Amino acid sequence: MMRCVHYDSKKPDGFEEHFVFSENMPYTLRIKTFPLEDIVPMHYAETIEILLCTHLEGKVVIDNTSYPLMGKQLFVIPPNTVHSNHIFKCGGTEYVLKLCLSELDRYMNLTNILDKQGCQLSQFAHVCPEYDTVRDIFFTIIENDGNLVACLTAILRLIGILVKYADEASSHSRLPLQLNRSDLYKLITWTQENFSRKITLDEVAAKVGYSKHYFCNRFKQLTGITYMAYLNSVRIAHACLLLRNSKPVKDVFPECGFEDESYFIQVFKKAHHVTPLQFAQGHNGAEAANGGTG
Numbered sequence: 001m002m003r004c005v006h007y008d009s010k011k012p013d014g015f016e017e018h019f020v021f022s023e024n025m026p027y028t029l030r031i032k033t034f035p036l037e038d039i040v041p042m043h044y045a046e047t048i049e050i051l052l053c054t055h056l057e058g059k060v061v062i063d064n065t066s067y068p069l070m071g072k073q074l075f076v077i078p079p080n081t082v083h084s085n086h087i088f089k090c091g092g093t094e095y096v097l098k099l100c101l102s103e104l105d106r107y108m109n110l111t112n113i114l115d116k117q118g119c120q121l122s123q124f125a126h127v128c129p130e131y132d133t134v135r136d137i138f139f140t141i142i143e144n145d146g147n148l149v150a151c152l153t154a155i156l157r158l159i160g161i162l163v164k165y166a167d168e169a170s171s172h173s174r175l176p177l178q179l180n181r182s183d184l185y186k187l188i189t190w191t192q193e194n195f196s197r198k199i200t201l202d203e204v205a206a207k208v209g210y211s212k213h214y215f216c217n218r219f220k221q222l223t224g225i226t227y228m229a230y231l232n233s234v235r236i237a238h239a240c241l242l243l244r245n246s247k248p249v250k251d252v253f254p255e256c257g258f259e260d261e262s263y264f265i266q267v268f269k270k271a272h273h274v275t276p277l278q279f280a281q282g283h284n285g286a287e288a289a290n291g292g293t294g
Contacts, residue, residue: 005145006030021047026103027155029141032094034087036282037272039240041233042084042223043188048099048110048121049077050158052131052138055092060085062126064224072135074128076162078121082184082223084233095138099155107152110159123166130161137161183208184222195234196257201227231257236271239264243280252276 002024008031021028032038034056042061051060056069062083067075069087077083079101087094101110101121114120128134137158144150190207191199204227205215219227235256242252253264253276268276 003145004028004151005142008033021100021103023103023106026106027097027099027151029138029145030096030098031142032096034090034092034094036279037089038085038087039233039237039271040085041237042082042225042230043192044080044082044185045098046079046101048079048101048124049083050097050099050134050162051075051077052095052097052135053092054094055090056087056094057090057092058085058087061224064222065126066224067127072131074131074134076124076126076128078124080181080185081122082181082188095135097138097141097158104152104155107148108156113156113159114163117163119163119166124162125165125167128162128165130165133161134158187219187227191231191234195231195238196255198257198259199231232267233271236268239268239276240272240279243276244283246280249276249280 002022004025004027006028051074053060053069053073053075055071056073058069060067060069060075060083062075062077063081067073069092099110104110111121137154140154141151144154187204187208191204201212201216205212208215210218216227219230223230225233235258239252239256242255243249247255249265250261253261256264258264258267265275268279272279274282
């Protein structure tokens with residue numbers, strides 16, 4: 001079986017982690033440390049995502065609810081749930097387990113298992129109090145990496161714990177009827193495909209069939225931020241990727257949709273508290289300190 005545990009030195013080449021799941025890799029467990037600030041813009045995925053957070057600083061936002069990071073915490077993100085995170089430079093560790101339902105179906109159908117318990121995936125509570133128990137399960141998965149039977153047994157045990165803390169009402173049902181989840185998915189996907197060019201509020205509002213004024217109000221109600229703030233977060237995340245790959249600042253900002261270099265530096269500094277050049281230098285320094293991995 002393919003190895004499913006990935007350390008920071010093996011992180012994929014992208015502004016958020018994208019692994020290709022398969023029969024041999026139906027889940028991934030990524031172990032992240034934070035020698036530098038880490039910002040992942042609002043996004044969603046078809047996986048179940050479980051975050052085991054140890055002494056982190058920053059916040060995780062799930063379905064427009066912000067959770068400050070501190071001490072020992074466990075978060076659960078059901079499939080197709082919009083979320084983001086902002087983690088400051090710190091000495092903490094984050095363990096990110098992602099379960100691909102379509103690949104896991106080869107071995108166990110989680111939807112059917114939950115149905116027998118009178119539960120749905122969307123009902124998983126975003127915060128789970130069983131940090132220590134789940135930490136033990138994560139370390140079982142880490143220690144048995146490559147042993148599919150042992151790891152799937154651990155995953156089933158984990159699902160049993162999450163079922164105990166399921167919400168009676170699906171979080172999806174709490175969303176407003178207009179500018180709904182489908183619209184938000186459409187906007188997120190469209191923005192990630194078009195961020196590198198000029199985008200106006202009139203254009204993006206038209207994508208979901210609303211006036212600019214109505215769209216701006218509803219988007220902020222639904223996400224907690226303005227659309228332009230979200231757009232800039234996507235652009236800055238991609239800028240970070242290019243800077244990590246040693247691309248010059250003068251080439252980065254137009255490639256990420258910024259028309260003016262000084263404005264790009266202003267937005268970047270607001271997000272990361274350093275200039276793009278300082279970020280690139282800091283990243284290269286952190287890589288060197290870790291033996292050049294990354």
